[in-house]
Amino acid sequence: MQTITNIAESPIQTIHHPTLDKYGLTLQVKRDDLLHPVIQGNKWRKLKYNILHLKQAGLEELVTFGGAFSNHLYATSMACKLFAIKGHLIVRGPEIDRHNPTLKMASACGLTLHPVSRVEYRQRNQPEYIQTLQAKFNNAYLIPEGGTNALALQGVEELAHSLPQSDYVMTAVGSGGTVAGLISGLPNHTQVLGVTVLKGAEYLAQEIHELITIQRCAPWQLLYDFHHGGYAKTTPELLSFCHEMKVKYRLPLEPIYTGKLFYAIFTLAKQGYFNKGSVITAIHTGGLQGLDGLRYLDNQKST
Template sequence: MHQLFTINENNLIQHIDNEFLKNKKVYLGVKRDDLLHPLISGNKWRKLKYNLAHMKELNKTELLTFGGAFSNHIHACAAAGKEFNIQTHAIIRGPELDSNNPTLQFAKQCGMQLHVVNRIEYKQRYDQRYLEALQGRFPNAFIIPEGGTNEHALLGCKELVHSLPEHDYLVCPTGSGGTLAGLIEGSEANTHIIGIAVLKQAQYLNAEVKKLSSKAKKQDNWQLLTDFHDGGYGKFSPALWQFCQEMNHTYNLPLEPIYSGKMMYALWKLIEQDYFPPGSKIIAVHTGGLQGLNGLKYRGLI
C-alpha cells in the first residue's frame, strides 16, 4: 500500500445484544466500516484504497469516475481528492445539474470538477471506445468505473475479512457485486457469505461476482439473496425506514435505507425465520453510505 494513501482503519465490531437474538441463539456483530473516516468511509474507502495506489504506479495525477447525482462513490472520490490533494473529475448523469443537491455541493467544495452528460452519453460509461476518448480528453486521469468496482477494489474488500474475529456467516449489502466478490476472495471456504441485493432483478449479479472472483466460480459457500430489495434501488417502505430509525435509537447504529438498512432489515427477517442454525456467529458489514441520508432528506423521502 502506498504510504500516501492511508487512513486510520479502526476495527470496531459492534455486538447487537437483545432478547430476540438470545432466544434465537445467534451472535450478531456489525463491522462498523462506516466509522473508517468521517468522509471516505465504508466500502467506498475499501474500493478506492488500491485504486489510488495503482493510479500512483501509473504516474497519473488525476482521478476520473462516473455517478448519479446522489452517488456515495462520487462523494467518497471527491473527499479522497481533497484529503490526498488529487484533482478529481466526475461524469455526472444529467441532463442537468441541480446546484442545491447536497452530494454535488460537497463534491464541488472538495474541488471536484463535475461534467454533466445526458443519459444517452452516460450509458456509454463501460464502452471501450468512449473510455478511450475520455482518456484522450483527460490524459493525466486514472479512470475508475461507476461505483468503484474493479480488480483493485477487490483487494481492499478482501483485506476487510482478515481483520474480523471468528465467524460462520458474513453478510453485506450488494449493489455492483464488488464488495461481495472481495469478501468471497478473502474468506475461508467454510465461511458462508451472503449478499443482500439492494436492486430489483439482481440475479445477473451472480455472473458479475463470478467474473470478479475466481473463488466465487469454484466455491458454493456464497449466495446472493434477491428478495429483499424493498421495491428496487433507492426505494424503501415505511417499515424499513422505521426499522432504521429504531436501530439508531436502540443500539446507536445509524443506517440508511438504501444499502446497510436493507441488509440489516433482511438479516432480521432471516433470523426471525430461523435461517441461521442456533450457535451461529454472524458478522454484518456496515458499508457506510450515510451521506445518502442527506440526499433522501433533500428529496423529501424521509
C-alpha cells in the same frame, strides 16, 4: 497529514437483541462507517488501492462515474481533496442540480463536474467511450462506476482478512464488488450472504462470478427478497426498523443499503434461517450521507 495507508481499522460492535437471544445467534457489526468521517465504508475499501496505484504511476488526476446522489462520487470527492488529486466526475444528467448535497460536496472539494446525457452515460463501460475519455484526460486514471475493479477487490479482501471468525458474513449488494471481494478473501468455512438492494437483481450473480478470479473461495448466495420495492425505495416497516436500531442500539442505518441488510438479518433470524449458535458478521458499508440526499428529495417534493 492523512496518508493513504494510515487510516485505522474499524471496530466491531456486538448487537444484543431479544430476537438474536431467542434463536441463539451472535451478531457482530464491522463498523466500516467509522473508518473515516467522510471516506467511509466499502467506498474507501475500493478506493484505497486504486489511489495507491494512481500515485505510484505518477498520475495526477482521476476520472470516475456516478449518478447525482452516488456514494462513490461523494467518497471520491473527499479522497481527491485529502490526497491532492485533481478529480473529474462524469455525472449522469443531463443537467446538474447545484443544490444537490452530493454534488455540492464534490464542488466544495474542487472536483470538476461533467454532466452527460443518459444516452451517453450508458456508454460508460464501452471500450470506444473509455478510449475517448483517456484521450481527453490523458494524465488521468479511470475508475469505473461504483469503484469496482481488480484493485477494489484487493481492498475488500483486506477487509475480509480483518474479520473475526464467523459462520456467516453478510453485506448489502449494489454493483457486486464488495460481496465479490468478501467471497475471494474469506475462508471456505464461512458462508457469504449478499442482500441485493435492487429489484430484479438476478443478473448480478453472473457479474460477481466474473469478478472472482480465484478457484477456492467462500461459498456464497444472493438474497433477492429484501429490496423493499427497488433501489432507493423504502417501506414504513423499513424506516421504522432503521429508527429503532439507531435509538435502541446506537447503530445508525440508511434505508438504501445498510437498513435493508439488517432488516434481512432479523427477518431471516425469525424465520429460523440460521442454525442455533451461529455467529453472523454484518458489514456496515457506510453511506450514511445518503440520508442527506433523502431529506433533500423529500424537501423538493414538499415545495
